[in-house]
Amino acid sequence: MIAALTLAQEVLTRSEFTDALPQNIAFAIIAGVMLFSAFKMVTTGNVVHAALYLMIVLAASAAIFILLGSDFVGATQILVYIGAIIVLFLFGIMLTKAQLGDDDSVSSERRGMGALVGVLLFVVIGFALVDTYENIEVEFSDPEPIAFTPTTADVDDLPTPVIEALGLEGRTGEVEITRADFDSLEPEVQRRVPGAEVFGNNKQIADAIFSDYIVPFEATSVLLLAALIGAVVVARKE
Amino acid sequence: MIALAYWVETIFRSLGGLAAVLLPAGPIVYIFLFKMMSFMQSRLGPTEAGPAGTLQLIAEVGKWIQKEDIFPRKADRLVFAAAPFVVLASSFLLVLVVPFGPDAWFVNLDTGIYFALAVSSVSVIGILMAGWASASKYSMLGGLRAAGQLIAYELPLVLAVMGVVIQAGTLNMQDIVLAQAEGEIFGFGGIGNPFILTQFLGFVIFMIAMQAELTQPPFDMPVAESELVTGYMTEYSGIRFLLFFIGEFATAGIFGMIASALFLGGWWVPGLDPDSNLFNILGPGIMMAKVMGVMFLVFWFRFTYPRFREDQLQQLAWKVLIPLSLVNIVITGILKVAF
Numbered sequence: 382m383i384a385a386l387t388l389a390q391e392v393l394t395r396s397e398f399t400d401a402l403p404q405n406i407a408f409a410i411i412a413g414v415m416l417f418s419a420f421k422m423v424t425t426g427n428v429v430h431a432a433l434y435l436m437i438v439l440a441a442s443a444a445i446f447i448l449l450g451s452d453f454v455g456a457t458q459i460l461v462y463i464g465a466i467i468v469l470f471l472f473g474i475m476l477t478k479a480q481l482g483d484d485d486s487v488s489s490e491r492r493g494m495g496a497l498v499g500v501l502l503f504v505v506i507g508f509a510l511v512d513t514y515e516n517i518e519v520e521f522s523d524p525e526p527i528a529f530t531p532t533t534a535d536v537d538d539l540p541t542p543v544i545e546a547l548g549l550e551g552r553t554g555e556v557e558i559t560r561a562d563f564d565s566l567e568p569e570v571q572r573r574v575p576g577a578e579v580f581g582n583n584k585q586i587a588d589a590i591f592s593d594y595i596v597p598f599e600a601t602s603v604l605l606l607a608a609l610i611g612a613v614v615v616a617r618k619e
Numbered sequence: 620m621i622a623l624a625y626w627v628e629t630i631f632r633s634l635g636g637l638a639a640v641l642l643p644a645g646p647i648v649y650i651f652l653f654k655m656m657s658f659m660q661s662r663l664g665p666t667e668a669g670p671a672g673t674l675q676l677i678a679e680v681g682k683w684i685q686k687e688d689i690f691p692r693k694a695d696r697l698v699f700a701a702a703p704f705v706v707l708a709s710s711f712l713l714v715l716v717v718p719f720g721p722d723a724w725f726v727n728l729d730t731g732i733y734f735a736l737a738v739s740s741v742s743v744i745g746i747l748m749a750g751w752a753s754a755s756k757y758s759m760l761g762g763l764r765a766a767g768q769l770i771a772y773e774l775p776l777v778l779a780v781m782g783v784v785i786q787a788g789t790l791n792m793q794d795i796v797l798a799q800a801e802g803e804i805f806g807f808g809g810i811g812n813p814f815i816l817t818q819f820l821g822f823v824i825f826m827i828a829m830q831a832e833l834t835q836p837p838f839d840m841p842v843a844e845s846e847l848v849t850g851y852m853t854e855y856s857g858i859r860f861l862l863f864f865i866g867e868f869a870t871a872g873i874f875g876m877i878a879s880a881l882f883l884g885g886w887w888v889p890g891l892d893p894d895s896n897l898f899n900i901l902g903p904g905i906m907m908a909k910v911m912g913v914m915f916l917v918f919w920f921r922f923t924y925p926r927f928r929e930d931q932l933q934q935l936a937w938k939v940l941i942p943l944s945l946v947n948i949v950i951t952g953i954l955k956v957a958f
Contacts, residue, residue, distance in 0.1 A: 403625050429751055433698065436744060452730040456737040464740030464773070471747045472766055481695050481754055540801070541894035581729040583790055 407448055415441035432470045439463055453582050529563045532576035540573045632725050639714045643872030643910055644865055649676055651918040659922045686857035691754055698752035703862035705745030710870045712738035717876045718793040720886050720902030721894060731792035735877060736777050743769045746851050753854035761850020765834060765841035771936040772831035775824050778944035782821035782951040783814050783881050796885035800893035810889040815882040820947045822882045824940055829874050830917055837924040840932060872910055879909035
């Protein structure tokens with residue numbers, strides 16, 4: 382007990398924890414909700430309840446993605462898993478048999494085996510993660526690097542914050558914007574300069590998908606199309 | 620700029636979100652549901668409570684709060700109780716990404732409109748929960764109909780937005796508004812480029828799909844009162860029915876905000892510099908005026924057309940709107956590359 386308290390105190394006063402206090406508290410809440418729902422999902426006796434608990438687990442993982450600044454993956458998680466898959470689950474369950482109250486056929490005698498598999502999976506994944514990242518300092522790169530090519534622009538076309546920051550009030554006609562000018566600006570003004578291109582999360586993902594991973598991406602699309610046509614053929618009996 | 624502590628800022632943002640969700644709902648219900656509907660049906664509507672019946676809504680809310688919160692005996696109590704909150708949570712998540720001025724926003728997400736379209740699908744879960752947990756066949760049928768309809772119309776909604784995204788070159792709502800303010804149509808930049816002009820087809824598809832997503836008539840099969848009483852809301856009463864009711868019109872207001880940010884230039888009006896600080900104060904008002912314009916269209920159609928049959932409703936989505944929006948995407952893509 383005392384050892385646990387000392388450990389908690391040690392963790393709570395570490396700089397990694399206190400530097401991002403709100404984020405850490407938010408993570409703790411989300412993770413707690415997620416664990417509770419995951420446990421309830423496999424122990425509940427009602428199919429619809431299980432689907433709804435699964436929804437909470439998926440929503441929490443989307444929240445963690447957003448907390449990590451990866452909002453594209455988070456939004457995709459919500460769109461695909463909650464908006465499509467869980468809705469399909471619920472739709473399917475409710476169209477067939479969706480009885481209220483506990484369903485005896487849901488709880489299985491093989492719970493022991495299930496728990497064993499779960500624990501083994503947890504140990505394997507946990508060991509792999511700890512072993513890989515134990516001694517690696519995670520480097521935080523700039524989430525939105527801004528690329529810039531020197532350019533000339535008409536003062537009338539420049540946004541007001543850029544004019545003010547570069548001291549161009551009263552000037553007319555073409556001006557040259559140099560690298561030094563660009564570097565002197567604040568990031569939120571930089572992104573408004575002509576010739577600047579923001580490489581945000583979305584652009585980075587899009588770049589990766591449509592250059593390095595174009596073949597797997599297209600292959601997945603063809604696979605999904607085949608599944609779609611297959612589903613239509615199976616459903617239409619003529 | 621005043622720097623606030625993280626927690627203070629979060630509290631201010633939460634209060635702002637509450638205001639942005641709830642404030643438009645009241646005027647929308649009073650102006651359109653009470654007064655405009657009465658006018659179109661040649662009757663007076665509420666007149667007694669307050670001047671010209673303006674306080675009627677407060678009287679109604681008071682009435683609903685007083686009523687007993689009834690749970691059907693066979694209902695699944697937990698799911699039944701939670702369903703209205705899930706629907707309302709979807710509205711609160713939607714408003715997060717809407718910009719109200721150059722610096723007046725809740726979250727400036729890079730993913731903006733994509734996030735909004737993703738969270739708008741959460742309300743389907745709430746409706747299915749309500750339909751199932753009520754232990755009533757009317758509710759069940761209403762819930763299933765609602766889910767089928769919302770899934771079908773989500774596709775044209777997303778595809779209609781694609782045209783705007785291609786033209787603006789960004790998913791960020793704030794940047795979409797700025798793209799309209801700083802854009803020009805064939806070299807003429809006097810009124811910027813509100814995407815309703817260059818994306819008119821997209822706007823029409825978005826408005827139809829939005830009407831269906833809001834389950835407003837003529838797309839009200841899920842709550843068809845002549846067949847299903849009120850669909851998934853049948854067993855609800857008192858404050859939980861009120862939550863569904865608020866959720867319906869609050870979501871209408873927020874979809875109006877999204878439509879005006881995407882197609883009507885959001886907080887910006889032609890003739891003023893989009894960077895001027897004035898917009899941080901005027902922005903929400905301008906937004907509200909545009910929302911009222913969009914809502915006028917929604918309710919005009921609501922009171923004009925009779926209800927679609929279920930098969931007609933599905934055909935309109937799959938055979939008309941989705942192909943049309945795909946054509947719109949192809950044309951926008953070609954024009955974007957060509958110019």
